Amino acid sequence: MKKIIQYTHAQNWIFSFICLFLILSPVTLLAEISIDSYCQLTIETMQQQIPQTQELISIVQENKNNPEALESLLVAKRAEFDLAREALYSSYGTSAQEFVTYINRNGKSVKAYLEANQNIKQQIDNLAAQLNILMEEEDALRPNQEVPDELPLPIK
DSSP states (O other), X not given: OOOOXXXXXXXXXXXXXXXXXXXXXXXXXXXXXXXXXXXXXXXXXXXXXXXXXXXXXXXXXXXXXXXXXXXXXXXXXXXXXXXXXXXXXXXXXXXXXHHHHHHHHHHHHHHHHHHHOHHHHXXXXXXXXXXXXXXXXXXXHOTTSOOOSSOOOSOO
16 A cells, blocks of 8 residues: 655745755755866966966056055955956866865875875975965065965865
């Protein structure tokens, strides 16, 4: 004998709410990217940041005598760069938040992957070194700001 399951109005509403939440929640829609994709995205992100940081340096150099214009230009340019970075993350089916938290969930696996793929690790290390130099240069041009000890990167 088949048993027919009947849902109450409240159960239907709860089920509908859960489905709607799953559909609209951007975090739940994101598929976990592979370690290889994560490392490639790390490389592409840093490759994107190098010319962006060079552009920021130019803006600082050109506007160092006008602090108000400088800050306004930097804010606008950084917003533009954030959009470009988000587009890059989106092309991998992820977001900035997921990218940053990925290493927390998969740190040991990423480290093992990089140990097994020294060419990728070397590429990431080289890009990180370039970015650190550029960021130090930008910071040196702006003496009234604190200089971070090191560029915070998702992979060490």
